[in-house]
Amino acid sequence: MRTTPPPRRRRALFAAALAVALGATATGCGSAGGDNAAAGAGDDKPFIALSNGFIGNGWRQTMIAKFEAAATQAQKDGLISKFKVVNAPGENSATEQVAQIKSLLLQKPDALLIDPASPTALKPVIEQACNAGIKVVVFDSAIDAPCAHVLLNSFKDWATAAAQPLIDGIGGKGTVIVSRGVVGSQPEAEMYQTTQDILAKYPDVKVAATVNGLCDGAKAQKAVLGVLSSVPKIDGVIGCGDGYGVAQAFTTANKPIPALTFETNGRALNYWRDSKLDNGSVAVMSDPGQSVAALWEALDLLAGKDVPKELTFPIVLVEQKDLAAWAGALKPDEYAAWPWTQELFRQQVEAVKSGGDPVRPPIPTAAN
Incomplete structure (x- = not known):
């Protein structure tokens, strides 16, 4: 009977084959984030990568900033060993993002988070990642890739x-x-x-x-x-x-x-x-804090927790009654984002499972 190699072994075999196909070299389309492990975070902790298909507006920039802040803290807390962010340089080009993801796969992340440029064009490369044992969480968009978990706003x-x-x-x-x-x-x-x-x-x-x-x-x-x-x-x-x-x-x-x-x-x-x-x-x-929720989802998936294949999280709606609070909490170019902690993320997962009311995180203050 044919047996399946363990996930890390599958990732290693996949990366080697992909390296040959790409001429054994690949470069990202732009990167930020920690490639160096934080003190106290061993190599047995997960490596999280994020691929962003478009960086050309303030919402995407806030989304990346929120993820990097949360991932940096998770690294300090010993929850992850390292993280990497790559941003496709073009105007929402799926072709550029596919190349970007292939480059990331060579680095053998344990989980791959994707804000996709296309709901269909990324399907083959996402399936490659899944076949390599990588947990894939797509956020901010639906996706035609059944193996991926999806987290999005309505x-x-x-x-x-x-x-x-x-x-x-x-x-x-x-x-x-x-x-x-x-x-x-x-x-x-x-x-x-x-x-x-x-x-x-x-x-x-x-x-x-x-x-x-x-x-x-x-x-x-x-x-x-x-x-x-x-x-x-x-x-x-x-x-x-x-x-x-x-x-x-x-x-x-x-x-x-x-x-x-x-x-x-x-x-x-x-x-x-x-x-x-x-x-x-x-x-x-929509909530740029989705990227942070996607980080918590990836960690729970890697820990074997039961997470629905699709999660819908609340949008950010600023009503007149909350206008002053939000306006006072944000820098000029910063977009309103729900502050998803790991605990709040898990509460929202349970709300999705039960069909209950969505979790409403507190409005951040300027001190946050």
Whole structure:
């Protein structure tokens, strides 16, 4: 009877074969994080790698920063031996991320966390990782790879919270611009469809233009400014967290600022608070703290704990009542993120299993 080598042996055999296929050398597309083990963390502790398919907006940068801070502390606490982060340099290129992941696999991580550039194109390389005995946790997107565990926010909830209060705020009629996110990604496709479904219920809301803001204020500012001269009076801009940049576009064009979907970063929240806008504006985005939750998931999987194959975690919705607290806790370019501890992560896992209410971590303070 054929036997299967143990996971570390399988990883070693796989890495050797992959090295031959790639000419025995490979380099990452950019890296950060600890390749050196922390004092007291032995080689028997896990090595965690993170592959990020896109670094071109503040949300992704916050996501990486939160992961690195949590992984550094986990390294100090002796929970992991080392970690590595690689960021694909292009505009959400699946081809670049596949090459990036192949390079990471040569380094034989125990777990691989992936924020994917595509829900389908990474399937072969993810299956290679799984076959090598590596625990794979995909976050921030669904994925066509049955062997991977998936942790994500509800993109339908995000899109609904971005559009519905804004439409209500303008009285269910008027003219809007729709600012789309990272077109081509699974989350954006689901969010755009949700937005279209909501708009279909309001025949008196007309879409004057659709632009690609990439969920990034600076890019949305440029995209919206490019259409303002050719559209009528705008009552709202439905986005995925780019309202501060959109507001600057309207200011530059000397037009009244409409209802907006604000970013959840410190700059946007302080602007919203100080401008006293009360016109249906909202601040909502997915949680960049997903990367930290994915770290805890990987460690629990490596420890043999029972974790559902798919986990849905709560979005970050900043309501008027919590605006001052969030605005005071964040640096200008920092995005609101739930502070997932290992214990809070496990509580949310149990909530998912039982179908109970999601865990609501505390709003961080400036001291955090």
